[in-house]
Amino acid sequence: MTTSKQEHREVARARAGANFALVKYWGKADARLNVPAVGSISITLDALFTETTVEVTPGLARDELMLNGTRRDEDLAKISACLDLLRRRAAVDTRARVASRNNFPTGAGLASSASGFAALVRAGEAAFGLTLSPRERSIVARQGSGSAARSIFGGFVEMHAGTAADGSDSFAEPLLASADWPLEVVIAVTAKGEKEIGSRTGMTRSATSSPYYAAWVAGQPPDLATGRSAIRARDFAALAELAEHNCLKMHAAALAARPPLVYWNGATVECLHAVRRLRAGGVPVFFTIDAGPQLKAVCEPGSRAVVEAALRAVPGVLELSTSALGPGAELY
Numbered sequence: 001m002t003t004s005k006q007e008h009r010e011v012a013r014a015r016a017g018a019n020f021a022l023v024k025y026w027g028k029a030d031a032r033l034n035v036p037a038v039g040s041i042s043i044t045l046d047a048l049f050t051e052t053t054v055e056v057t058p059g060l061a062r063d064e065l066m067l068n069g070t071r072r073d074e075d076l077a078k079i080s081a082c083l084d085l086l087r088r089r090a091a092v093d094t095r096a097r098v099a100s101r102n103n104f105p106t107g108a109g110l111a112s113s114a115s116g117f118a119a120l121v122r123a124g125e126a127a128f129g130l131t132l133s134p135r136e137r138s139i140v141a142r143q144g145s146g147s148a149a150r151s152i153f154g155g156f157v158e159m160h161a162g163t164a165a166d167g168s169d170s171f172a173e174p175l176l177a178s179a180d181w182p183l184e185v186v187i188a189v190t191a192k193g194e195k196e197i198g199s200r201t202g203m204t205r206s207a208t209s210s211p212y213y214a215a216w217v218a219g220q221p222p223d224l225a226t227g228r229s230a231i232r233a234r235d236f237a238a239l240a241e242l243a244e245h246n247c248l249k250m251h252a253a254a255l256a257a258r259p260p261l262v263y264w265n266g267a268t269v270e271c272l273h274a275v276r277r278l279r280a281g282g283v284p285v286f287f288t289i290d291a292g293p294q295l296k297a298v299c300e301p302g303s304r305a306v307v308e309a310a311l312r313a314v315p316g317v318l319e320l321s322t323s324a325l326g327p328g329a330e331l332y
Protein backbone atom coordinates (compact mmCIF):
# COMPACT_ATOMS: atom_id res chain seq x y z
CA MET A 1 0.00 0.00 0.00
CA THR A 2 1.32 3.41 -0.93
CA THR A 3 0.08 6.70 0.38
CA SER A 4 1.25 10.15 -0.56
CA LYS A 5 2.73 10.50 2.94
CA GLN A 6 4.89 7.45 2.40
CA GLU A 7 6.37 8.80 -0.80
CA HIS A 8 7.52 11.92 0.96
CA ARG A 9 11.15 11.44 1.95
CA GLU A 10 12.15 13.18 5.13
CA VAL A 11 15.54 13.57 6.73
CA ALA A 12 16.18 14.78 10.26
CA ARG A 13 19.28 15.00 12.45
CA ALA A 14 19.43 15.09 16.21
CA ARG A 15 22.10 15.26 18.88
CA ALA A 16 21.69 13.84 22.40
CA GLY A 17 24.11 13.83 25.30
CA ALA A 18 25.07 10.77 27.31
CA ASN A 19 23.84 10.68 30.88
CA PHE A 20 25.08 9.06 34.07
CA ALA A 21 22.83 8.15 36.91
CA LEU A 22 23.58 9.40 40.42
CA VAL A 23 20.71 7.26 41.70
CA LYS A 24 20.90 4.20 39.48
CA TYR A 25 18.51 2.25 37.31
CA TRP A 26 19.21 -1.46 37.78
CA GLY A 27 16.45 -4.00 37.13
CA LYS A 28 13.21 -4.14 35.17
CA ALA A 29 9.57 -4.39 36.20
CA ASP A 30 8.45 -5.27 32.66
CA ALA A 31 10.99 -6.47 30.11
CA ARG A 32 8.63 -6.24 27.13
CA LEU A 33 7.73 -2.58 27.72
CA ASN A 34 11.16 -1.94 29.23
CA VAL A 35 9.71 -0.46 32.40
CA PRO A 36 12.37 -0.11 35.10
CA ALA A 37 11.92 -1.69 38.53
CA VAL A 38 13.19 1.51 40.15
CA GLY A 39 13.25 5.22 39.42
CA SER A 40 16.59 6.96 38.84
CA ILE A 41 18.23 10.39 38.83
CA SER A 42 20.86 11.39 36.29
CA ILE A 43 22.91 14.20 34.82
CA THR A 44 23.07 14.78 31.08
CA LEU A 45 26.49 15.66 29.66
CA ASP A 46 27.38 18.08 26.88
CA ALA A 47 30.75 16.70 25.72
CA LEU A 48 29.77 13.05 25.16
CA PHE A 49 27.02 12.78 22.60
CA THR A 50 25.46 10.84 19.77
CA GLU A 51 24.52 12.43 16.47
CA THR A 52 21.92 10.54 14.46
CA THR A 53 20.40 11.04 11.05
CA VAL A 54 17.14 9.34 10.16
CA GLU A 55 16.24 9.30 6.49
CA VAL A 56 12.78 7.96 5.72
CA THR A 57 13.34 6.09 2.47
CA PRO A 58 10.39 4.80 0.40
CA GLY A 59 11.08 1.49 -1.30
CA LEU A 60 13.52 0.23 1.33
CA ALA A 61 12.68 -3.36 2.35
CA ARG A 62 13.97 -2.93 5.91
CA ASP A 63 15.63 -0.33 8.08
CA GLU A 64 19.36 0.13 7.73
CA LEU A 65 21.78 1.09 10.49
CA MET A 66 25.27 2.53 10.23
CA LEU A 67 26.97 3.01 13.59
CA ASN A 68 30.23 4.96 13.60
CA GLY A 69 30.51 4.35 9.86
CA THR A 70 30.01 0.57 10.02
CA ARG A 71 26.89 -1.44 9.19
CA ARG A 72 25.50 -2.90 12.43
CA ASP A 73 22.92 -5.50 11.46
CA GLU A 74 23.20 -7.05 14.94
CA ASP A 75 21.69 -3.90 16.49
CA LEU A 76 19.00 -3.47 13.84
CA ALA A 77 16.17 -5.28 15.64
CA LYS A 78 16.25 -2.85 18.59
CA ILE A 79 16.47 0.17 16.31
CA SER A 80 13.60 -1.05 14.11
CA ALA A 81 11.43 -1.81 17.15
CA CYS A 82 11.95 1.78 18.33
CA LEU A 83 11.21 3.21 14.88
CA ASP A 84 8.08 1.00 14.73
CA LEU A 85 6.68 2.92 17.71
CA LEU A 86 7.08 6.15 15.73
CA ARG A 87 5.76 4.60 12.50
CA ARG A 88 2.65 3.39 14.31
CA ARG A 89 1.96 6.90 15.61
CA ALA A 90 2.57 8.42 12.17
CA ALA A 91 0.45 5.67 10.51
CA VAL A 92 3.19 4.96 7.97
CA ASP A 93 5.11 1.85 7.11
CA THR A 94 8.15 3.32 5.37
CA ARG A 95 11.59 2.08 6.38
CA ALA A 96 14.47 4.38 7.22
CA ARG A 97 18.22 4.69 6.89
CA VAL A 98 19.76 5.47 10.25
CA ALA A 99 23.32 6.77 10.54
CA SER A 100 24.57 7.28 14.06
CA ARG A 101 27.89 8.40 15.44
CA ASN A 102 29.14 8.53 19.03
CA ASN A 103 31.98 10.90 19.85
CA PHE A 104 33.05 8.48 22.63
CA PRO A 105 33.58 4.70 22.95
CA THR A 106 30.47 2.62 22.22
CA GLY A 107 29.27 -0.02 24.69
CA ALA A 108 32.05 0.55 27.22
CA GLY A 109 29.89 1.70 30.12
CA LEU A 110 29.73 5.28 28.89
CA ALA A 111 25.99 5.36 28.26
CA SER A 112 25.99 5.08 24.47
CA SER A 113 22.56 3.43 24.44
CA ALA A 114 21.14 6.40 26.37
CA SER A 115 22.34 9.09 23.98
CA GLY A 116 21.83 6.75 21.01
CA PHE A 117 18.14 6.04 21.54
CA ALA A 118 17.40 9.61 22.65
CA ALA A 119 18.92 10.94 19.41
CA LEU A 120 17.14 8.24 17.38
CA VAL A 121 13.74 9.13 18.84
CA ARG A 122 14.25 12.89 18.42
CA ALA A 123 15.41 12.56 14.80
CA GLY A 124 12.91 9.80 13.96
CA GLU A 125 10.03 11.82 15.33
CA ALA A 126 10.87 14.72 13.02
CA ALA A 127 11.64 12.49 10.04
CA PHE A 128 8.25 10.78 10.33
CA GLY A 129 6.53 14.16 10.62
CA LEU A 130 5.42 13.74 14.22
CA THR A 131 5.32 16.28 17.04
CA LEU A 132 5.59 14.55 20.40
CA SER A 133 5.58 16.14 23.81
CA PRO A 134 8.84 15.77 25.75
CA ARG A 135 7.09 13.23 27.99
CA GLU A 136 5.96 11.15 24.98
CA ARG A 137 9.50 11.29 23.60
CA SER A 138 10.80 10.02 26.90
CA ILE A 139 8.30 7.14 26.90
CA VAL A 140 9.29 6.09 23.37
CA ALA A 141 13.00 6.41 24.17
CA ARG A 142 12.53 4.28 27.31
CA GLN A 143 11.32 1.41 25.16
CA GLY A 144 14.57 1.59 23.21
CA SER A 145 16.74 1.78 26.33
CA GLY A 146 15.71 2.67 29.87
CA SER A 147 18.45 5.23 30.40
CA ALA A 148 17.58 6.92 27.07
CA ALA A 149 14.36 8.22 28.60
CA ARG A 150 16.61 10.51 30.70
CA SER A 151 18.78 11.80 27.81
CA ILE A 152 15.70 13.46 26.28
CA PHE A 153 16.25 16.15 28.93
CA GLY A 154 19.25 18.24 29.94
CA GLY A 155 20.77 18.96 33.33
CA PHE A 156 19.52 16.99 36.33
CA VAL A 157 16.78 14.52 35.40
CA GLU A 158 14.53 12.13 37.31
CA MET A 159 13.10 8.97 35.76
CA HIS A 160 9.88 7.68 37.29
CA ALA A 161 9.47 3.92 37.28
CA GLY A 162 5.69 4.32 37.25
CA THR A 163 3.02 1.80 38.16
CA ALA A 164 0.72 1.69 35.09
CA ALA A 165 0.57 -1.69 33.34
CA ASP A 166 1.05 -0.03 29.94
CA GLY A 167 4.14 1.96 31.00
CA SER A 168 2.37 5.28 30.40
CA ASP A 169 3.67 6.76 33.67
CA SER A 170 7.22 5.50 33.22
CA PHE A 171 9.04 8.58 31.91
CA ALA A 172 11.73 11.07 32.83
CA GLU A 173 11.39 14.76 33.55
CA PRO A 174 13.79 17.58 34.34
CA LEU A 175 14.67 18.27 37.98
CA LEU A 176 17.08 21.20 37.67
CA ALA A 177 18.66 22.98 34.69
CA SER A 178 22.41 22.62 34.21
CA ALA A 179 22.82 26.41 34.43
CA ASP A 180 21.31 26.32 37.92
CA TRP A 181 24.04 24.00 39.24
CA PRO A 182 26.86 23.75 36.70
CA LEU A 183 28.74 20.72 37.99
CA GLU A 184 31.42 19.03 35.87
CA VAL A 185 32.36 15.42 35.28
CA VAL A 186 35.84 13.97 34.82
CA ILE A 187 35.71 10.49 33.29
CA ALA A 188 38.62 8.16 33.91
CA VAL A 189 38.73 5.62 31.08
CA THR A 190 40.37 2.47 32.45
CA ALA A 191 39.57 0.06 29.58
CA LYS A 192 38.58 0.46 25.97
CA GLY A 193 36.43 -1.85 23.87
CA GLU A 194 32.95 -3.15 24.50
CA LYS A 195 32.16 -4.56 27.92
CA GLU A 196 31.76 -8.31 28.34
CA ILE A 197 28.34 -8.34 29.98
CA GLY A 198 25.79 -5.77 28.86
CA SER A 199 23.46 -4.00 31.27
CA ARG A 200 20.45 -5.97 30.12
CA THR A 201 22.02 -9.34 30.95
CA GLY A 202 23.48 -7.90 34.13
CA MET A 203 20.13 -6.61 35.36
CA THR A 204 18.35 -9.88 34.66
CA ARG A 205 21.07 -11.88 36.37
CA SER A 206 21.04 -9.58 39.41
CA ALA A 207 17.24 -9.77 39.67
CA THR A 208 17.11 -13.54 39.39
CA SER A 209 20.15 -14.58 41.42
CA SER A 210 21.43 -11.83 43.73
CA PRO A 211 20.33 -12.16 47.37
CA TYR A 212 20.70 -8.38 47.63
CA TYR A 213 18.45 -7.46 44.72
CA ALA A 214 15.27 -7.12 46.81
CA ALA A 215 17.12 -4.84 49.25
CA TRP A 216 18.38 -2.78 46.33
CA VAL A 217 14.84 -2.23 45.02
CA ALA A 218 13.43 -1.51 48.49
CA GLY A 219 16.11 1.10 49.18
CA GLN A 220 15.48 3.12 46.05
CA PRO A 221 12.49 5.33 47.07
CA PRO A 222 14.35 6.88 50.04
CA ASP A 223 17.48 7.34 47.90
CA LEU A 224 15.42 9.09 45.23
CA ALA A 225 13.89 11.40 47.84
CA THR A 226 17.33 12.24 49.26
CA GLY A 227 18.78 12.80 45.78
CA ARG A 228 15.89 15.01 44.72
CA SER A 229 16.15 17.24 47.77
CA ALA A 230 19.97 17.42 47.63
CA ILE A 231 19.74 18.58 44.00
CA ARG A 232 16.99 21.10 44.69
CA ALA A 233 19.03 22.49 47.61
CA ARG A 234 22.29 22.27 45.58
CA ASP A 235 23.74 20.47 48.59
CA PHE A 236 26.96 18.98 47.22
CA ALA A 237 27.94 17.08 50.37
CA ALA A 238 24.52 15.42 50.63
CA LEU A 239 24.52 14.48 46.94
CA ALA A 240 28.07 13.12 47.17
CA GLU A 241 27.28 10.83 50.10
CA LEU A 242 24.05 9.61 48.53
CA ALA A 243 25.43 9.04 45.02
CA GLU A 244 28.42 6.98 46.23
CA HIS A 245 26.18 4.95 48.54
CA ASN A 246 23.67 4.25 45.76
CA CYS A 247 26.39 3.33 43.27
CA LEU A 248 28.09 0.92 45.66
CA LYS A 249 24.74 -0.60 46.57
CA MET A 250 23.97 -1.29 42.91
CA HIS A 251 27.40 -2.89 42.49
CA ALA A 252 26.95 -4.89 45.70
CA ALA A 253 23.77 -6.40 44.24
CA ALA A 254 25.58 -7.12 40.96
CA LEU A 255 28.67 -8.58 42.65
CA ALA A 256 26.46 -10.99 44.59
CA ALA A 257 24.79 -12.36 41.43
CA ARG A 258 25.55 -15.88 40.19
CA PRO A 259 27.76 -15.89 38.20
CA PRO A 260 29.07 -12.64 39.68
CA LEU A 261 29.05 -9.34 37.81
CA VAL A 262 32.38 -7.64 38.44
CA TYR A 263 32.38 -4.51 36.31
CA TRP A 264 35.49 -2.98 37.90
CA ASN A 265 39.17 -3.46 37.22
CA GLY A 266 42.02 -2.52 39.54
CA ALA A 267 42.27 1.00 38.16
CA THR A 268 38.55 1.56 38.79
CA VAL A 269 39.09 0.77 42.47
CA GLU A 270 42.22 2.94 42.69
CA CYS A 271 40.26 5.83 41.15
CA LEU A 272 37.50 5.32 43.71
CA HIS A 273 40.04 5.65 46.52
CA ALA A 274 41.64 8.69 44.88
CA VAL A 275 38.27 10.45 44.77
CA ARG A 276 37.50 9.58 48.37
CA ARG A 277 40.93 10.88 49.46
CA LEU A 278 40.30 14.14 47.63
CA ARG A 279 36.96 14.62 49.32
CA ALA A 280 38.39 13.77 52.72
CA GLY A 281 40.88 16.58 52.01
CA GLY A 282 38.07 19.05 51.34
CA VAL A 283 37.74 18.84 47.54
CA PRO A 284 34.08 18.81 46.42
CA VAL A 285 34.08 15.64 44.31
CA PHE A 286 32.34 12.25 44.33
CA PHE A 287 32.45 9.17 42.12
CA THR A 288 29.96 7.03 40.30
CA ILE A 289 30.52 3.83 38.30
CA ASP A 290 28.10 2.18 35.88
CA ALA A 291 28.04 -1.24 34.23
CA GLY A 292 31.63 -0.94 33.07
CA PRO A 293 35.10 -0.13 34.42
CA GLN A 294 35.13 3.64 33.83
CA LEU A 295 34.95 5.93 36.84
CA LYS A 296 33.07 9.20 36.64
CA ALA A 297 34.08 11.90 39.11
CA VAL A 298 31.51 14.66 39.59
CA CYS A 299 32.92 17.93 40.92
CA GLU A 300 32.41 21.64 41.24
CA PRO A 301 34.01 23.52 38.33
CA GLY A 302 36.74 25.07 40.49
CA SER A 303 38.00 21.61 41.46
CA ARG A 304 38.25 20.15 37.97
CA ALA A 305 42.00 20.64 37.60
CA VAL A 306 42.86 18.96 40.90
CA VAL A 307 40.49 16.05 40.15
CA GLU A 308 42.02 15.59 36.69
CA ALA A 309 45.53 15.62 38.13
CA ALA A 310 44.64 13.03 40.80
CA LEU A 311 42.95 10.66 38.34
CA ARG A 312 45.65 11.06 35.70
CA ALA A 313 48.19 9.90 38.31
CA VAL A 314 46.34 6.60 38.90
CA PRO A 315 48.15 3.71 37.16
CA GLY A 316 45.84 2.12 34.58
CA VAL A 317 43.97 5.28 33.70
CA LEU A 318 44.22 5.36 29.90
CA GLU A 319 42.67 8.74 29.29
CA LEU A 320 40.48 11.37 30.84
CA SER A 321 37.61 13.23 29.36
CA THR A 322 35.86 16.13 30.95
CA SER A 323 32.34 17.39 30.44
CA ALA A 324 30.01 20.03 31.72
CA LEU A 325 26.32 19.27 32.04
CA GLY A 326 24.43 19.74 28.83
CA PRO A 327 21.10 20.08 27.08
CA GLY A 328 18.51 17.47 26.18
CA ALA A 329 18.06 15.87 22.78
CA GLU A 330 17.82 18.52 20.06
CA LEU A 331 17.46 18.69 16.30
CA TYR A 332 20.30 20.44 14.51
Ligand code: 2P0
Binds near residue numbers: 113
Ligand atom coordinates in the same frame (compact mmCIF):
# COMPACT_ATOMS: atom_id res chain seq x y z
C1 2P0 B 1 21.91 3.81 34.94
N1 2P0 B 1 22.71 1.76 33.86
O1 2P0 B 1 21.02 4.21 35.69
C2 2P0 B 1 22.29 2.36 35.06
C3 2P0 B 1 23.42 2.15 36.00
C4 2P0 B 1 23.91 1.05 33.97
C5 2P0 B 1 24.26 1.09 35.40
O2 2P0 B 1 20.92 2.47 32.73
O3 2P0 B 1 18.17 -2.58 29.15
O4 2P0 B 1 21.40 0.50 28.79
O5 2P0 B 1 18.57 -0.69 27.55
O6 2P0 B 1 17.01 -0.40 29.49
O7 2P0 B 1 19.52 1.83 29.84
C6 2P0 B 1 22.20 0.96 31.62
O8 2P0 B 1 21.01 0.39 31.25
O9 2P0 B 1 19.46 -0.68 29.87
C7 2P0 B 1 21.91 1.78 32.77
P1 2P0 B 1 18.24 -1.10 28.97
P2 2P0 B 1 20.35 0.61 29.83
O10 2P0 B 1 22.49 4.57 34.13
